[in-house]
Amino acid sequence: MSENKVAYITGGTKGIGFGIAKILLENGISVAFSGRKGEDVMKAEKELQQYSDKVLGVVSDVRNLQSEEEAIKSVINTFGRLDFVIANAGLGIFKPVDELSAEEWNDMIETNLTGVFYTLKASVEELKKTEGYYITISSLAGANFFENGTGYNASKFGVVGFTQAAMIDLRKYNIKATVIMPGSVATHFNGNVPSEKDSWKIQPEDMGNLVLDILKMNPRVLPSKIEFRASKPS
Numbered sequence: 001m002s003e004n005k006v007a008y009i010t011g012g013t014k015g016i017g018f019g020i021a022k023i024l025l026e027n028g029i030s031v032a033f034s035g036r037k038g039e040d041v042m043k044a045e046k047e048l049q050q051y052s053d054k055v056l057g058v059v060s061d062v063r064n065l066q067s068e069e070e071a072i073k074s075v076i077n078t079f080g081r082l083d084f085v086i087a088n089a090g091l092g093i094f095k096p097v098d099e100l101s102a103e104e105w106n107d108m109i110e111t112n113l114t115g116v117f118y119t120l121k122a123s124v125e126e127l128k129k130t131e132g133y134y135i136t137i138s139s140l141a142g143a144n145f146f147e148n149g150t151g152y153n154a155s156k157f158g159v160v161g162f163t164q165a166a167m168i169d170l171r172k173y174n175i176k177a178t179v180i181m182p183g184s185v186a187t188h189f190n191g192n193v194p195s196e197k198d199s200w201k202i203q204p205e206d207m208g209n210l211v212l213d214i215l216k217m218n219p220r221v222l223p224s225k226i227e228f229r230a231s232k233p234s
């Protein structure tokens with residue numbers, strides 16, 4: 001499956017995106033990943049080179065369509081094709097709705113929701129050529145609302161609806177689409193510093209193995225929406 005295949009992961013400098021990059025690289029897939037800052041992208045690229053030299057870090061902000069188009073051009077210039085797109089970049093700001101600022105709202109919607117659209121918009125013609133795969137990372141917060149979650153819930157419910165509708169459009173071109181809705185993952189999300197206290201959580205590598213399993217599935221089947229949780233939440 002993985003021979004000559006190429007993946008692009010948004011937000012791969014740390015956390016889930018980094019874990020997915022690591023597992024795909026270990027399994028022979030070429031990986032391009034993005035992040036907003038050159039310094040962080042270079043650092044992650046260096047760390048990922050221990051798993052394979054078929055890795056490319058690109059500086060891109062998913063809130064900017066032109067930036068995503070440039071990122072896809074770099075992927076094609078480097079690897080010649082694009083098979084798998086994982087729209088992962090995201091952030092969470094958790095506050096009561098009356099305290100959430102317009103700027104914080106826009107940051108979440110533009111990154112978590114508009115960003116997954118821009119990433120697909122920039123890559124869809126390449127995915128048509130390879131009959132590829134488009135995966136988004138939503139959250140269990142895309143199905144369950146909670147206190148202080150307005151902006152995050154709205155963005156992640158949006159990603160679920162967006163990906164499911166895109167799945168119906170894209171399968172006409174033999175492109176598959178899946179939305180993954182993880183529970184708690186041991187990452188830097190929301191200022192967390194991963195440590196021993198997070199050992200009960202899903203680990204970034206678990207997300208990588210899930211993505212690999214999805215990509216390996218028989219072409220005739222499509223897991224279009226996946227809830228993925230820790231088996232023993234603390």
Ligand SMILES: NC(=O)c1ccc[n+]([C@@H]2O[C@H](COP(=O)([O-])OP(=O)(O)OC[C@H]3O[C@@H](n4cnc5c(N)ncnc54)[C@H](OP(=O)(O)O)[C@@H]3O)[C@@H](O)[C@H]2O)c1
Binds near residue numbers: 010016137138181
């Ligand atoms: N951790 C959890 O418990 C959990 C659960 C469910 C879903 N998720 C979702 O999983 C995804 C990844 O989060 P994470 O937990 O891995 O958090 P993380 O450790 O904070 O990593 C976030 C990644 O997204 C990138 N990013 C943020 N804004 C970006 C932008 N505008 N353009 C490009 N890249 C951007 C960051 O890169 P730079 O900072 O280098 O730009 C970083 O690589 C998010 O969509 C999040 O909502 C997380």
